[in-house]
Amino acid sequence: MEQRRELSPTEWRAAFRQGRAQGQTSALAPGYQQANIAIVPAAVADEFEAFLRANPLACPLLARGRAGDPGLPELGADIDIRSDLPRYRLFDAGYPAGLLTDVTDAWRDDFVPFAIGCSLSFEADLVAGGVALRCHAPGVSCSAFDSSIPNHPAGCFGGNMVVSMRAVPADQVDLATELTRRHPEAHGAPVHAGDPARIGVNLSRPIDGLGLTDIRAGEVPVFWACGVTLERAIESAGLTAITHAPGHMLITDLPTGQGRG
Structure with a gap:
């Protein structure tokens, strides 16, 4: 599929649903929020929501669906979370x-879908x-890494935070921090900038081997909380x-800068 033409979120979802497009969603549909997706059994859905609310940096809740319903009408009237x-x-x-x-x-009829904000939303x-x-x-996308930062547990859910990394020119780190602070629905400001080892990150081990990991002269690795958490x-x-595959997000109809469950 020709990806250089700007498509609307509805058009992108239809293209994925119909198998006419594939690949990572970085830089697609600028101006619209992308979302991480988790689909969990209804029996633990309330505990899962409690986990999301206890970890708003990594898991800013955008929408919660109903058991057995693959729609998320708050994010797009036509959404079918099973194929989009x-x-x-x-x-x-x-x-x-x-x-x-x-x-x-x-x-399954007992599956409940959740949509969580994504840092790809603020890159544009x-x-x-x-x-x-x-x-x-x-x-092309940022990379994601396991960190040593513990999540706040809720019910059966815990683990450590996953972080995304972008190489930012050293003289633009403060600017990047200020700009992303305005997007709490998409993880907000960075959790760390500089030495990856201080948060337990190994830059040679990106999750799924995806994204750029090299740091060039004059750049600083900057880390944001990530929905792969x-x-x-x-x-x-x-x-x-069921979750999204890292880097392969739901493109929503929600403009950037809006929405928080």
């Missing part, structure tokens, strides 16, 4: 169990505000569940 992302990850008893481009066959604003980002382009919570709970 380019790629999903399945979990079986807390362990990753494969990647799919459509999870209709894995759907960073670039427009004058921050030079090498990771902001179609098919959902995976660590699901692993800690030993759940059968």
